Amino acid sequence: MSEATPSEAATLLSDPSGRTGPAAPGAAIRRVIAVLWQWKGFLAAGAFLLLLAMVLATPHLLTAYDPLEGDALAGLRAPNATHPFGTDRLGRDVLARTLYGARYSLSIGFGATAISVGFGVLLGIAGGQKSRLLDETICRLFDVISSFPGVLMALLVVTFLGQGMLNVAIAVGVAGIPKFGRVVRAQTQLARNADYVTQAYIYGRSRAAVFFHHLLPNVLLAIPVIATVYVGTTILAVSSLSFLGLGPQPPTPEWGVMLAESRDVLRIAWWPGVFPGAALTLTVIAFTVIGNALQRRFERRG
Amino acid sequence: MWRRILSRLSTSLMVAWGSVTFAFLALHTLPGRIEDILAGDLDYPGLREAIATEWGLNRSPAEQYLDFLLRIASGDFGTSYVLRQPVGGVLGSQVMPTVQLALAAGLLALVLAVLAASATAGRSRSARALAALLELLFASTPVFWLGILLLMAFSFSLRWFPVSGAQGWQALVLPSVALALPTAGLLAQVLRDSMEKTLEQPFVVTIRSRGLGEWPLRLRHVLRHAALPAVTLGGWLIGGLLGGAVITEKVFGRPGLGTVTLNAVLSHDVPVVLAVVLMAAFIHVAASTLLDILYVLVDPRLKAQ
């Protein structure tokens, strides 16, 4: 590629199409539409998460029904005008339960992710340092933890600690530590051996300055992105455990619990088994899409 | 190469030992006496004494640990105090249905993922977009919800497949599909990603310049490269299938390890849960060791190092 002169390059940068002069309004609108279309997945996922945030904050504005109180005489009504998602066996409104359920599934999911990220980052950065012994120890620890399949590890934790939301969050969180830890360790090692770190030593900067100015920021930069990708999977794992009856107990309107309850009435009613599952799946998809989009952007900027 | 394989084997042994130690420590650091933990909600005359003798609770912790290690190593996982039977016997009768399910689902997932990835990697935008959408959808769908939907459609509405049980091949179809699809979704994403990276490699141009068509190119050359990163997922995959089998068995009311384990969890039958978890960990370690060794054998570049 021939080298552009500074002024040429500046024009090229300000207008990527290389054209100069004001663009026609039609072209501008078309360009906006093209950009929107290119980001359609990201935008849809973002819109869904915004909606979810609203549901989390103010579920009572969106439904008049109580998630726990039902009219036993109006059990298993199919979706209709008063109950858009129908009612369950005990006559509780499925929409209300699905909306309130977001709180449980998301808070356990976020809690578990926080545990995974916190310990993963600490251990990963420690493992990425110069000490071979420390690195080996941490790697073997990750191997041990990840040798227990997530769900079974959670079963063990719940057997010891008992059922409940906190214990499920701990179980899923601990099982996720190696995932983050390994990524952070790899990033740390990459950054430690990067040319820009060598260059900083050539400037005459101290070990501490290199660590805090170059290494740490570059390693931590990726964390929120990776965490977003994993929140989705974590929510999935958490709801699986609830479905097995290890997490929150009925009548808690948690999505996994609701689906477990729906299993008994599946022969006669489809709605209690469809709506919470759809909400769960859409939430997972939304986090994954956003996370992946952020990751792609992140990787492209180097 | 042998050095590498030996070091991998020793690492695996260490990890297996670590997981047993982890279980032992967990048992001992919990608040309360071991007898109470192991007894759970049960209480019948002689139970606590039986536990104390079996686990050697009157001896020093070091001796207990050594004893525990040796017992696990010899395949003795203790006694279920709920079922009043040796754990090995309890699990032994339930292993086959779970293994069947995990194997069927694993194979199905693998075949689907390889086909989807080979057919769409680097091809037209619409095909890729469709495949990506399906993969995202399946990878994000919980196994149990997929199971519920499948039950609704094929068992209750269409009545093609039985609602529960493990009799005959028909009973295996829905559970393995439910377990396979999410795994296939994830695997296909990884495979297609690495196939597309491989397709950008210069040697692919060389191979095309020899006159190979797309399918021979993909199946003979590219898939092998793409499989390498996927192999590292193998261990995780097997763990996921074992864990997923527990959930699937619950959805479809299938007998198997899942049902036994869940009952054990709810009745605090610690020896049974411990045995299942440790066994799963061993299977996971063995499988990933095997795959890693395979990796070294497949990639000549690693042999040289």
Next chain:
Amino acid sequence: MSCPIPIRSSSRSTPATAPLVAIEGLTIRFRADGPHRPAVQDMDLVIHPGECVALVGESGSGKSVTARSLLNLVGPGAAVTARRFEIDGADARNFGPADWQRLRGTFAGLVMQDALVSLDPLRTIGREVGEVVRHHRLLRTPAEIRDRVIRTLDRVGMPDPDVRASQYAHQLSGGLRQRALIAAAIAGGPRLIIADEPTTALDASVQKQVLEVLRQRVGEGAGLLLISHDLAVVADLADRVLVMRDGRVLDAGPTGGVLARPRHAYTRQLIAAVPSADSRGSRLSSSRLETAGGPTGNSVIVRDPLPPRPPIGIDTVLEARGLTKVYRYPGRAGDAGRLAALADVSFSIRSGEVLGLVGESGSGKSTCAKILLGLVEPDAGWVTLLGQPWSGISEKTRRPLRRSLQYIPQDPLSSFDPRYRVADIIGENLLSLPRSRRQDRIVALLDRVGLDAGYLKRPPLSLSGGQRQRVAVARALAARPALIVCDEPVSALDISIQAQVIDLIAELQSELETALLFISHDIGLVHHLADRVLVLNGGRVVEQGPVEKVFLTPTQDYTRTLLAARPGPLTDRLGPPSPARRE
């Protein structure tokens, strides 16, 4: 491809002279490029059997795309059109995928750059070479195929072909690997060989051998399309040359003619911007060819002089004595596990002096640079910087001195923190200045390297290769060093950009009287720039002394081989095309 003009097959003459490829008006457009500027525009190309045609140009000139279009391997999203597109006498515009696949490997073979990534790393050389034969079912039995593989490897001069056939690409040296790649391309007996930068990643001596293998194929009657960024590489081999830039052919004709009387200013620049002994003391980027008297007269290179250099100082900036470094490979006992990267290397650099360090890959150049930069400790020997100990001391003691010794790397992009912008990158080397004065100094430094203040906020990813290297130069100068280590600073750049960056380094060097250690594999470049030169081979100093003495009257055999291996200076060939070249 569409064409309103029917092609008459009667235009083909006797098979002996029928062209392998006959293309007129080739235009290749990528969808992503938009409507303007196709990748290749209105190009004509004819290749006859037994003839070597070369496409020469810098990156982005469209030469590789043109070559690949001959096999329909341009890639997705490309639209190829031509008025005439005949391959082996058949109109290729109507070819379907199956026609193209039949052609590939049997009619035309492709040789690419860097066999390490151009051969399937998971398959043995034997399988790779035999694939064409097996795939097109040219031979049936395994024994026949094996025989063909061994014979083909033998033909490209591969020693021990039956041993090599069972090895993998990564187990061979660069030269042997490239031979294997050629063998894989010619195993099906193609009449046309397309070689896309076949020697670019190779050392000069190996490059010469590989070109020789290609020359033999042409001698046997194959047509060769040779693609290169380097006119000097093709000058020996090509019968005809096409010079390309931005998708257009600027100059075309018999090699001797194009070199002697280039019609286009760009070709002249391409020829003249090559650094060599003759260009010493002048600006490379100002180089131009001027024709002396009449249209048939010969061309002379004219260059503007660089500002005069002050005399070299008398005080020593850096001194290295007996540097030795041995790397050990774990798991291999004895000498097999030891590699002497550097053995007893001594030299010194005086203030304001430019010392060239020359060697092929594996000669110990990089290890030497790392020791001088204080990143690796030597196993034996010592270094002093400005009279003070520099090796064998703690990093803490070294730190205050570090500013006197700066570094310009080969790949500046990876040496920039990915979060930083140009101002941060340079500013990090100015931390001793108060914040208020830092900005002015950064702007002043950017100005020194020919960039304006508009670059302050630019992320390095948005800069071109030449601009990145300018930022790296500014960063090194920010510390006001006594010595700068330049490690192959221009080897990744196109020749015209290389000329600009080298001029910049030369100008600043003479103006600031900074000493340079200039590491390069390019002897012409070192001859252009350095005062003294050090030739390294296998970690040992082969020869050192003033550039003129070492390069013009070398005393060691190795230096002579090194000098002989480089493609001769193009200017030697400036003159009327010798009648011997085209009989």
